[in-house]
Amino acid sequence: MYRSLLTFAALMIALPTLLHAEGWSVQRDLDLELRYDVGYDNNILELSEDDLDRYEIDQLRAHDDLETYDDLINTVSLRTRITSPEFLDWRNLRLYYTIGYQSYLRNPHADRVTHSLFFTQDLVKYWDILGGYFIIPERYLRDYYDRDWGEYYSCDFSYHLYSIGIRGKPFDRLQIEARYEGYQVYYNEYFTEYDTESVGFRAGLEYEINHKLEASLELRRRWADNTGFEQSDFIAPNLENPDEDAEYGDGSYGEEWIEAGIRWQTPKLLDRSWDTRLSYRMRHRFYTSELSLEEDPFHAGREHWHQRLMLSTEVDVTKRFAVGPEIEYEWRRTESPAERVADIKDFNTYRFWLHLSYEIW
Numbered sequence: 001m002y003r004s005l006l007t008f009a010a011l012m013i014a015l016p017t018l019l020h021a022e023g024w025s026v027q028r029d030l031d032l033e034l035r036y037d038v039g040y041d042n043n044i045l046e047l048s049e050d051d052l053d054r055y056e057i058d059q060l061r062a063h064d065d066l067e068t069y070d071d072l073i074n075t076v077s078l079r080t081r082i083t084s085p086e087f088l089d090w091r092n093l094r095l096y097y098t099i100g101y102q103s104y105l106r107n108p109h110a111d112r113v114t115h116s117l118f119f120t121q122d123l124v125k126y127w128d129i130l131g132g133y134f135i136i137p138e139r140y141l142r143d144y145y146d147r148d149w150g151e152y153y154s155c156d157f158s159y160h161l162y163s164i165g166i167r168g169k170p171f172d173r174l175q176i177e178a179r180y181e182g183y184q185v186y187y188n189e190y191f192t193e194y195d196t197e198s199v200g201f202r203a204g205l206e207y208e209i210n211h212k213l214e215a216s217l218e219l220r221r222r223w224a225d226n227t228g229f230e231q232s233d234f235i236a237p238n239l240e241n242p243d244e245d246a247e248y249g250d251g252s253y254g255e256e257w258i259e260a261g262i263r264w265q266t267p268k269l270l271d272r273s274w275d276t277r278l279s280y281r282m283r284h285r286f287y288t289s290e291l292s293l294e295e296d297p298f299h300a301g302r303e304h305w306h307q308r309l310m311l312s313t314e315v316d317v318t319k320r321f322a323v324g325p326e327i328e329y330e331w332r333r334t335e336s337p338a339e340r341v342a343d344i345k346d347f348n349t350y351r352f353w354l355h356l357s358y359e360i361w
Contacts, residue, residue, distance in 0.1 A: 029083040032360040037075040039326075039353035044071050044110060045142050046332075046347045061143050061152050072105040077114075094120045109154075112139045120167070127168035130177070134161040146190045147248060153190040160184045163202070173208040181220075187228070193248065195228030200255075212265040216279075220257035226250055249296030250289035257283045266313075274324075276313040282306070297338040304334040304345065314355065326353040 047055065047069055054060040055069060077100035084093040096118040103111045118132035136159040144155045165179025179202050187194045200222035207215050229250045261279030283306040289299040307330070314324030328351040334342040 030361065031079075031081040033079045033357055034360055035075075035077045035079065035355070035357045037073075037077075037353055037355050039073045039075075039351055040070070041073055041349060041351045042070040043347060043349035044073075044104065044107065045069060046330075046349060047142075048344050048347050050343045061145070066109075067106040071107050071110075073102060074105070075100055075102045077101070092122050110140045112136055123166070127166065129165075130167050130179070131164035132162065135159065144191065149190070153188075155187065155191050155194075157185050157187045157191075157194070160186075165202075175206045176204070178203045193228040193230075194251065195226070196224050196251065197227050198222050198224035202257075214263040216259075216261045216263070218257075218259040220255070222255040222257070224251075224253050224255065226252045249299045250291055251287065251299055252289065253285050253287045255283055255285045257281070272315045272317075274313045274315045277311070279308075279310045281308045281310075293337050298336075298341055300337065302334065302336040302338075302341060304332055306330075306332045312353075312355070320359040322355075322357045324355050326355060327351070328353075 043052075045051075045066075047060075051060055052069065077098055079096065079098040082095045084095075096116075098114075098116040100114045100116075101111070102114070114134070114136050116132065116134045119130065121129040123129050138156050138158055141155045141157060143152050145151070146153050161181065161183040163179040163181035165177060167175065167177035169175050180199075181202055182197070182199045184198070185194070185196045186192075200220060202218060202220040204216065204218040209215060229252070259279060259281040261277060264276045264278075266274040266276055284303065285306065286303040287299040287301075289296045291300055293300045308328060309330075310326065310328045312324060312326035314322050316322045329348075330351070331348045332346055334345040336342060
């Protein structure tokens, strides 16, 4: 969080210099956009059917303030883009910074802040270096049983994702990119045994079929190391619900990711052309624990398919103001030699959104 805030401060400090730079224009080289999203999620904690059944009879251990497993969500974000002066002819540097705040109407303990910093640097004509850094400083997952102390505690984590790579247009209608990326997930003091660090690669392409239709494809491959594994010196069994003990094991995994989408500029409706998007994402994760099923029932031999289907559309109401709805369906299906794992890990969730954005300048 502090790195992102310092970066944003540096951009603002550099702004007066840019304002006096030769060939630099506020109207052309500085953007500021305000976005507001309001939505509904019918399963904010991604609870399984087994969890939901236990919640209904008041046997699910969750946050003391958890009023319901569904909720209304509000997200406010501010995005800025700054383009550097043309120090070396066409070699521009573009910086994008976004700060967002997501709040839940009835479950404020799940509120969170996000920071995103992204850049592109012109390399040669039609080719750029690009990279980014995204962070969630703190996110509530749910309450879990801590076997070190034999109590339930709130499980929170911080999420860091960074990448660096290259993007270009080998042909007029085709854009491609390739990036190295890494991420870390660090948990609070009660659950450091979950800490994970990962490296991977991603490749993508966008193809303009015609001036109103575009197709995209993205592929990722990750290798994740459960660095917090074997940190616990003492294990206090949960005699009340032994299933909740099983997260103590080697959570290292490999993951394959594919996402495909289309973007379509519709014929005019209500005298406006609508920007419509349809995408499907599938993440196949397979755990690499070398422990036996008896020692590590939640990870040994386990794999799952985490999928999402999304449809959205947006229309420019005015030159600066745009609005549009979105619907998402997300689900996970698990296979494991331990039969109870799928009952605990599978989930379904629906989300409905209304997006509004306003270009301040």
